Structure formats: structure tokens, C-alpha cells
Amino acid sequence: xxxxxxxxxxxxxxxxxxxATLTVLNLAVFGAYAYARNLHTIVVEEVTLxxxxxxxxxxxxxxxxxxxxxxxxxxxxxxxxxxxxxxxxGEFGGERADVVMLVQALPDQGRVQMLSIPRDLRIExxxxxxxxxxxxxxxxxxxxxVDTVRENFDVPxxxxxxxxxxxxxxxxxxVGGVTLTFEYPARDLKSGLSVDAGTQRLDGxxxxxxxxxxxxxxxxxxxxxxxxxxxxxxxERQQEIVVAILSELAGPSxxxxxxxxxxxxxxxxxxxxxxxxIPFGEVAWHYRTFTSxxxxxxxxxxxxxxxDGVYYxxxxxxxxxxxxxxxxxxGSLELAAGEEPLAVEVLNANGSDxxxxxxxxxxxxxGFVVEHLGDAxxxxxxxxxxxxxxxxxxxxxxxxxxxxxxxxxxxxxxVDLTLVLGEDADFxxx
Numbered sequence: 219x220x221x222x223x224x225x226x227x228x229x230x231x232x233x234x235x236x237x238a239t240l241t242v243l244n245l246a247v248f249g250a251y252a253y254a255r256n257l258h259t260i261v262v263e264e265v266t267l268x269x270x271x272x273x274x275x276x277x278x279x280x281x282x283x284x285x286x287x288x289x290x291x292x293x294x295x296x297x298x299x300x301x302x303x304x305x306x307x308g309e310f311g312g313e314r315a316d317v318v319m320l321v322q323a324l325p326d327q328g329r330v331q332m333l334s335i336p337r338d339l340r341i342e343x344x345x346x347x348x349x350x351x352x353x354x355x356x357x358x359x360x361x362x363x364v365d366t367v368r369e370n371f372d373v374p375x376x377x378x379x380x381x382x383x384x385x386x387x388x389x390x391x392x393v394g395g396v397t398l399t400f401e402y403p404a405r406d407l408k409s410g411l412s413v414d415a416g417t418q419r420l421d422g423x424x425x426x427x428x429x430x431x432x433x434x435x436x437x438x439x440x441x442x443x444x445x446x447x448x449x450x451x452x453x454e455r456q457q458e459i460v461v462a463i464l465s466e467l468a469g470p471s472x473x474x475x476x477x478x479x480x481x482x483x484x485x486x487x488x489x490x491x492x493x494x495x496i497p498f499g500e501v502a503w504h505y506r507t508f509t510s511x512x513x514x515x516x517x518x519x520x521x522x523x524x525x526d527g528v529y530y531x532x533x534x535x536x537x538x539x540x541x542x543x544x545x546x547x548x549g550s551l552e553l554a555a556g557e558e559p560l561a562v563e564v565l566n567a568n569g570s571d572x573x574x575x576x577x578x579x580x581x582x583x584x585g586f587v588v589e590h591l592g593d594a595x596x597x598x599x600x601x602x603x604x605x606x607x608x609x610x611x612x613x614x615x616x617x618x619x620x621x622x623x624x625x626x627x628x629x630x631x632x633v634d635l636t637l638v639l640g641e642d643a644d645f646x647x648x
Contacts, residue, residue, distance in 0.1 A: 260477055262494045264484035268378065271360040271490050276374040278492060282500035283326045285548060289367055291355065291380040292317030318351055318363070320373060324548050325504035326647070327620070333545050334517040340530040341370045350530060360488075371542055377496070380488040386429070387422030388486060389463065392479040395419045396462035398428070402436035409433070429459045511617070516541055516551035540585055549584030550618045553611070560611060560634045561587040567594040568639045577639060580646040584618070589633050600640040603627035611635060 279286065318335040337352040343366050346357055354366040364375050390396055399417045411427035411434070413420070420428060434455070435442045446455075505512075518538055520531035537555065544554035553560060562581055566574035578588040600622030604612040612624035612635055621642055629636060 256477065258494075258496075260480050261484045264481050264487075265494065266488045267491050267494075268360055268380070268488050269491050271364060271378045272492065274361045274364040274368075274375075275378065275490055275492070276368075276376055278376045278496075282497045283504060286323045286325070286376050286496070286501075287374055288321040288323075288377045288379050289364055289375045290317070290319045290321050291360070291363065291378075292319070318355075318367070320367065320371070320375075320545065321379075322545065322548070323501065325501055327548065328505055329512045329514060329548075331545055331548070331551055332513065332515045333541065333551065334515070335367070335371075336518060336520050336531040338522075338529060338531040339518060339520055340525070340532055341366060344369060373542070373546060377493045378488075378490045379493070381483075381486055386486075387426045389422075389479060389483045390420070390425040391422040392483075393463065393466040395421050396425055396459065396466060398458060398462055402438055404434065404436050405442070406431040406433050406435065425459055425462075428455055431455060514551045516555045519555070544585045547583050547585070550614060553614055553618070554585045559585055559587045560615075561589045561632055562615075563590040563592070563630055563633045563636045564588060565592050565594040565636065565638045567597045567600075568641055568643050569596050570645070573639055573643065573645060576645050577637065577643070581637075590630060594638055597638065597640045598642065599623060600643050601625055601638045603629070603636045603638070604634065605629055608634070 276287075318337055320331075320333045320335070322331040322333075324331065335351055337350065339351045340348055341351050343349050343351075343354045343357065343362065346353070351363070351366060351370075354363040358365075360378050360380065364378060367373070368375050397417060397419055400413055400415050403413065403415050405412045406427060409427040409431045411424065411431050413424065413428075415437075432447060434445055434447045436445045518541065519534040520538075521534055523530055523532045540554045540559065541551060543549070544551050562578075564574045564578045564581070574591045574593070578591050581588055600619070601624075602612040602615045602619075602622055603625045604610075605628065606626050609624055609626050612626075615635055615637065616622050616624045619637075622640070627636065
């Protein structure tokens with residue numbers, strides 16, 4: 219596998235700890251406004267507050283429709299796990315920042331962005347100098363890690379959320395387990411995973427064992443063989459668990475179970491004091507059609523390097539800057555994670571003066587290159603075209619636009635996509 223393929227796999231990393239923030243937003247979508255307010259009350263009563271982090275945070279936006287950014291820390295604390303689980307997950311004392319993630323809610327678009335930061339990423343820690351970002355949590359807890367993230371990535375941090383192992387297992391159990399399909403019997407002797415082939419329902423313990431597996435094995439032709447028994451494989455397994463949980467949360471039956479789910483999660487959350495003031499009911503209204511497809515995820519691309527005998531993850535440029543620009547602007551992280559910015563030709567087939575230019579500016583703000591603006595015969599439906607074999611890129615742009623259809627077609631030299639704005643296109647908001 220090439221370095222570029224490795225980076226692309228890293229950019230799709232989905233950590234199961236993101237459930238901490240997504241659940242609060244996602245569950246409220248499936249109930250009425252008053253029901254969401256009840257969930258808010260449960261959160262207020264159950265979460266643990268961390269007032270020491272308040273001074274480091276940025277003021278939250280006034281409008282419930284404005285972007286809201288959370289710093290989510292996945293702690294590897296074993297506190298709260300049943301005693302008989304320690305053989306699988308260890309008895310390490312204290313806690314470390316196993317995951318560092320920025321989660322941005324974009325209520326006006328009904329989307330959520332998640333940008334994972336490798337825990338070994340070498341950055342500048344205020345007052346400490348160059349070190350791993352994980353060290354910021356060890357040196358100064360929540361307050362220092364917030365300051366470090368803001369200063370290194372130039373993003374506001376409005377709220378702080380911390381979740382541990384037992385919180386993850388509890389949420390899986392509260393939704394009644396998650397469903398995964400295994401081509402072969404699978405196990406991990408270290409994490410305690412043991413499943414048969416076929417479609418299986420995993421409880422919290424088995425889901426945690428699957429997500430934490432680094433020694434994954436499958437029974438093939440009568441022998442146990444290691445398959446993706448590394449960090450890359452572990453990341454893909456975590457992705458599967460996240461999608462499975464979101465699928466459970468999107469089910470209609472979750473409305474009845476939501477209070478228990480939210481309560482279970484909140485008991486394992488540490489948050490800033492202003493977190494409980496989030497107008498969950500208003501935010502829920504903006505996310506009333508939310509599905510797992512509205513989650514945009516990426517990881518800061520990095521390469522391993524040893525400096526003075528210490529292993530670090532070093533961010534890769536210009537990919538990192540493109541991702542950060544997309545995150546700040548609310549643009550597509552998946553598109554920004556590509557090798558080069560996509561070049562787009564924008565054609566006005568709507569008849570409204572200035573429409574192509576307006577959407578060209580909108581695309582520029584989201585990290586695209588606009589190669590050409592022009593006109594085309596009026597057509598009722600917006601179409602994004604790409605060459606054969608590249609239609610997935612056209613589909614991604616359609617999803618970002620939230621209107622139109624994707625198709626194939628020849629492209630002007632130097633152009634990846636052609637956006638033909640039909641009569642269904644209006645001027646972009648903002």
C-alpha cells in the first residue's frame with residue numbers, strides 16, 4: 219500500500235468516541251420539541267461538570283443555527299467497567315487521552331463534521347514547547363488541551379466533552395446492541411472478542427472488544443489467521459461500530475428508549491458547565507432529517523517519524539491545511555482530504571443573472587478550484603458530471619450542495635467536475 223493510500227485510510231478514521239456528542243443531537247431529532255427538552259433535562263441531571271475548563275473555551279454563538287464546535291476527548295479510563303472485564307481491557311490506573319477530536323455541528327445545514335487529531339501528533343503546547351498533543355492532557359488536563367487545539371488549529375472551541383470506556387459500552391447496551399456481519403468466525407485473545415460467522419448482535423462488551431481489537435483473527439480453512447491486526451484495521455473496525463450505533467439511533471423505536479440511552483451516556487460524560495445550556499430543542503429542529511449520511515469525517519493526515527528517540531506523528535502538508543480550511547468554512551472534509559483540490563466548471567442553466575458566479579464563490583470558500591464560469595441551455599434539474607470512473611466525486615458534490623443529481627460526461631481540460639445549475643437551483647445562502 220502506498221503512503222498516499224495510507225493517508226487516505228487515515229483521513230477516514232472514525233472513532234467510536236464521537237458518539238458522545240452525536241447521541242445528544244441525533245436522539246432529539248426523532249422526538250417532538252417537548253420530548254427533546256425532556257432529554258435536555260436528563261443530560262443536565264446526569265453529566266459531570268468540569269468548571270475548570272470554562273475559562274479556556276470560546277463563547278458559544280447566540281443563535282441555535284450557528285456552527286457549534288466541541289472538543290471531544292476519548293479517555294481510556296477503566297473506571298466504571300465491571301470487575302470481570304479487566305482481563306480483557308486491563309487494569310491501568312488513571313486516564314489518558316486516547317482520542318482527540320473536533321466535532322462541529324452545522325445546524326443550518328443539518329450536518330456534523332468530525333476531525334480527528336492523532337494522539338501522537340507533534341504540535342506546540344503553550345508553555346511546554348513541542349510535544350505530542352496527548353501530552354497536553356497529561357500536563358494540564360482539559361484546560362491545556364483546549365488551549366493547545368485552538369492555538370495550533372485556529373478553530374474556536376465552544377464546548378468540552380470527555381467520555382470513557384464504560385460510557386461506550388453502556389450506550390451500546392442501551393440501544394439493545396449493534397448488528398454486524400462477519401464473513402468468518404473472528405476473535406481477539408487480548409480484547410476478548412469471540413463471534414461466529416454471519417450476522418451477529420453484539421452487546422456493549424463485545425462491541426468494545428471489537429472496536430479495541432489490535433490482534434484480530436479470522437478462522438479461515440481451519441486455521442486462525444491475523445487479518446488487519448494493526449492500527450489501520452482497528453480504525454476500520456471502529457468505523458463499523460460507529461455506523462452500526464448510528465443506524466440503531468435512527469430507528470423509530472429509539473424514541474421510546476431515548477431517555478435511558480441519554481441517561482446512560484450522560485453518566486459517563488464530563489462536560490463544561492455551559493454544555494447544559496445548549497438549547498437542545500432548537501438544535502434538534504435543525505437536525506430533524508439527520509441521518510448517518512450527514513456526518514462528514516476525516517483525520518489530520520500524518521506520517522510517523524522518530525525524533526530524538528521519540529515516535530511522533532508529523533502532519534502532512536498541504537493536505538492538513540486543506541482539511542482545516544474545510545473544517546473552518548463548513549466545507550466537505552471528504553473532498554478536502556483528496557490529493558488535490560477538485561477543479562469545477564460552473565454553468566448557469568437557470569436563467570438567473572449571476573447564479574454561476576455566486577455558486578463559484580461558494581465553491582471557492584469550500585476548498586474547490588473554479589476553472590470556468592459560463593452559461594448553458596436552461597434545464598429543470600441541476601446536474602454534476604464527472605468522467606467515467608469518477609462519478610463518486612460528482613455524487614459527493616451533489617451531497618454537499620443538497621440538491622441536483624450526479625452523472626457522467628466529458629470534461630473540459632483541467633476540470634474534474636462540471637456543475638450545471640438548473641431551475642431547481644437558488645442563490646446560495648450567506
